[in-house]
Amino acid sequence: MVTVRAPATSANLGSGFDVFGVALNRPADVVHVEKADETTIDVRGVGNQYIPEDPEKNTVGAVARALDAPAHIEIDKGVRPASGLGSSAASAAAAAVALNELYDRERSNEGLVPIAAKGEAVVSGTAHTDNVAPAILGGFTIATDQEITQIETDISVVVCLPEVVVSTREARGVLPERTTIDKVVDTVGKAATLTAGMGRGDPELVGQGMHDTIITPVRSDLIPGYESVRETALEHGATGVTISGAGPAIIAVCHEQNQRAVANVMIDSFADHGVESRAYQTEIGGGAQLCSH
Ligand SMILES: Nc1ncnc2c1ncn2[C@@H]1O[C@H](COP(=O)(O)OP(=O)(O)OP(=O)(O)O)[C@@H](O)[C@H]1O
Numbered sequence: 001m002v003t004v005r006a007p008a009t010s011a012n013l014g015s016g017f018d019v020f021g022v023a024l025n026r027p028a029d030v031v032h033v034e035k036a037d038e039t040t041i042d043v044r045g046v047g048n049q050y051i052p053e054d055p056e057k058n059t060v061g062a063v064a065r066a067l068d069a070p071a072h073i074e075i076d077k078g079v080r081p082a083s084g085l086g087s088s089a090a091s092a093a094a095a096a097v098a099l100n101e102l103y104d105r106e107r108s109n110e111g112l113v114p115i116a117a118k119g120e121a122v123v124s125g126t127a128h129t130d131n132v133a134p135a136i137l138g139g140f141t142i143a144t145d146q147e148i149t150q151i152e153t154d155i156s157v158v159v160c161l162p163e164v165v166v167s168t169r170e171a172r173g174v175l176p177e178r179t180t181i182d183k184v185v186d187t188v189g190k191a192a193t194l195t196a197g198m199g200r201g202d203p204e205l206v207g208q209g210m211h212d213t214i215i216t217p218v219r220s221d222l223i224p225g226y227e228s229v230r231e232t233a234l235e236h237g238a239t240g241v242t243i244s245g246a247g248p249a250i251i252a253v254c255h256e257q258n259q260r261a262v263a264n265v266m267i268d269s270f271a272d273h274g275v276e277s278r279a280y281q282t283e284i285g286g287g288a289q290l291c292s293h
Pocket residue numbers: 009011050051052057058059060075080081082083084085086087088089091092123124131166167168169244245246247
């Protein structure tokens with residue numbers, strides 16, 4: 001049996017829609033694989049009742065098909081589905097690394113990214129790589145169809161997950177089809193600022209670069225209390241706040257000493273809108289890790 005842990009991830013970071021992503025030190029999914037004649041799946045852990053065990057509908061089934069690696073796959077969910085924390089991607093990334101090892105497929109970690117992305121196509125209709133790239137490689141990733149660039153960093157973040165469900169499919173359904181040149185110019189500037197901040201390990205620059213005028217304004221309507229959670233987090237030391245992935249989680253970047261205060265005000269602010277939530281005080285961290293073979 002091969003066991004792999006893959007982390008939650010936060011995609012987009014405001015200005016990097018469908019391109020930027022970061023691995024989070026926690027939470028994570030753990031996937032166990034054993035060779036079998038055909039693929040079967042067992043899911044336990046957080047939100048398992050909402051996750052199909054049919055290999056045609058689970059992200060790990062698509063990964064097993066793509067690697068021609070039938071297996072009995074057990075998924076221990078630590079990342080809640082439909083969270084904006086790359087839940088579907090965490091399982092897909094862990095399965096890709098585990099099945100590659102189990103069947104000696106000898107793919108590099110970079111080569112496993114498009115394989116894991118086939119799982120994302122099963123759940124949201126598009127094989128976007130912005131969650132699976134950091135889930136496999138770790139750090140901050142810039143993922144396009146042509147290439148993936150990775151930057152190691154350990155910037156502190158708080159991710160606040162409300163008891164609200166937003167599926168990626170639903171959140172992609174509200175995206176604007178057109179935008180203005182002014183907004184494109186603004187977004188390019190912010191994305192460049194964010195990338196420089198990641199390279200320098202500077203939470204102030206990263207925070208400045210998280211602002212986005214194209215995607216976040218339309219998606220924030222799907223998250224009750226979004227504006228006040230964002231504003232209070234900024235008032236209490238966050239350097240940047242935006243929707244994590246397709247939401248409903250909200251990610252705040254901050255200096256380590258402000259994490260606790262930021263986490264508390266985000267939870268309180270959701271509560272003011274009648275929404276329960278939990279906050280992870282974590283950091284940008286490593287990617288999928290082999291636990292046992
Ligand atoms: N292994 C899996 N883990 C989690 N969800 C899965 C898995 N396989 C299929 N799904 C389905 O995928 C959907 C959740 O994926 P979705 O992309 O909407 O959320 P997410 O991964 O938390 O978000 P985001 O990509 O915005 O970070 C649910 O409908 C769930 O049933």
